[in-house]
Amino acid sequence: MSQATIGDSEFDRDTAVTAREPGVYDAELSAGWTIIQAVNGGYLLAVLGRALADTLPHPDPISVSAYYLTASVPGPAVVRTETVRTGSTLSTGQASLYQYAEDGTEVERIRVLATYGDLDGLPDDVRTSAKPPAIPPPEHCLGTADGPAPLPGSSAIIERLDIRLDPATVGWAVGAPSGKGEMRGWFGLADGRDPDPLSLLLTVDALPPTSFELGLMGWTPTVELTTHIRCRPAPGPLRVAITTRNLAGGLLEEDAEVWDSADRLVAQSRQLAKAPRG
Template sequence: MAQAVQASIGDSEFDRDTAVTLRAPGVYDAFLSPGWTIIRAINGGYLLALLGRALGDALDHPDPFSVSAHYLSASRPGPATIRTETLRTGRTLSTGQASLIQRDEDGTEVERIRVLATYGDLDELSDEVRTSATAPAMPAYEHCLGASDGPVPAISGSSEILERLNIRLDPATVGWAVGAPSGKGEMRGWFSLADGRDADPLSLLLTVDALPPTAFEIGLKGWTPTVELTTHVRARPAPGPLRVAITTRNLAGGFLEEDAEVWDSEDRLVAQSRQLAKTSR
């Protein structure tokens, strides 16, 4: 009998839309919700969280530590299958892989994403921190700009996901919205889920890929589809809005990198990521 994998926090829209159902050992049924689309493409962070949910059920440890995803073909709303495989189980860490599969109109199976991940237990980590990283300098939440505040416009085709996210951008990173990009590859903002669900390790996989692309502030107008995304979850986030800072230092050959940091309400660096993305004009 199929068994639904229960969400870990309440019954939020994020939890419902990342739910998976165990059909057979290592095989999960999922439904890709159209509510997480950006310009008709499903957000890569949402997809990463969906696979992360399945891996969290399949592996012996609960929390994602390192998740690396290669995006092989464009996912579309509708049914999908996630196939997982446990590669190693140790005392403190488990490693596994997962693939998200959809069927084309002719019934052919197409792999959309392949993930390699290591899971552990964040509650078992030492409290010791030695870091030179500092939280991003940005205005207070009430002085940043949301989608309804202007001059930040709704991105064409992205209204679905914007209804599910509460993003308030640092005014210094929204020159693109009025036709005056800074030329710097920077994007900063406050982030939370619109329905009030507190962040957890799984939702951090969405957070690192939720802000507008840094390419906008470089002066590019097209979207930047993700080729590869690696996320490191460093701590369980405290309740409250998160601060996200994303930078790009090098755009060459039609590709750029985006380095993201996510900080919680207690000034802790709770997640980091790097992705390779393809530019479009």
């Protein structure tokens, strides 16, 4: 099977939006991106990201903050966008994704405020103390076929991702979580499509939740997710490191870093999520 390309892949087809009128887009949320009970939050962010890229004069997401209001389900959806501000190098917009209740009324699922720019136009000066995560080579990491049966419910998204987890962060899979709240691994799309700024919105929310390594299994619904896209990723696999330092009041944070094959920090995120009850 030939490798999928940017613009011609399952991810691109399943995040496509169709303009109905200015600022109103139709979408079809695919069941292929569900895990346990819900449509993945990073996939939803990519759907909204496409609509905002069409609305705003700048092409690339730079900072995207999303509030998850109600759980999304596979099926039709409507995205409504609005331009908030347009500048010479950055523009800001907002978007909401709606689905339909049984009585036909619209239910807002997710609301986003985002700033877009042109990643190719950013200065190339880098001053950083950040270092790529130390992860064993992919052949020494563990894929989905190496673990136990998935959690109850849909795990369709797993078939669309190529994730190889650092063995040091998969104790949860054999009933021996480390308690450290860390998750690290290699990430790619299963069809070989290379990463781009839009797919990074999926990447930051695609690994198993760090709560698994805290001994809490089950759905970890996102309350809020802010993602920063730092530069256009090079072709090839990504390395993702996620940490949680504080679980309190039934909520935990997840701080993610995404590094590309050229050892550049290409995306960062912070997520607030509800801790599983397990």
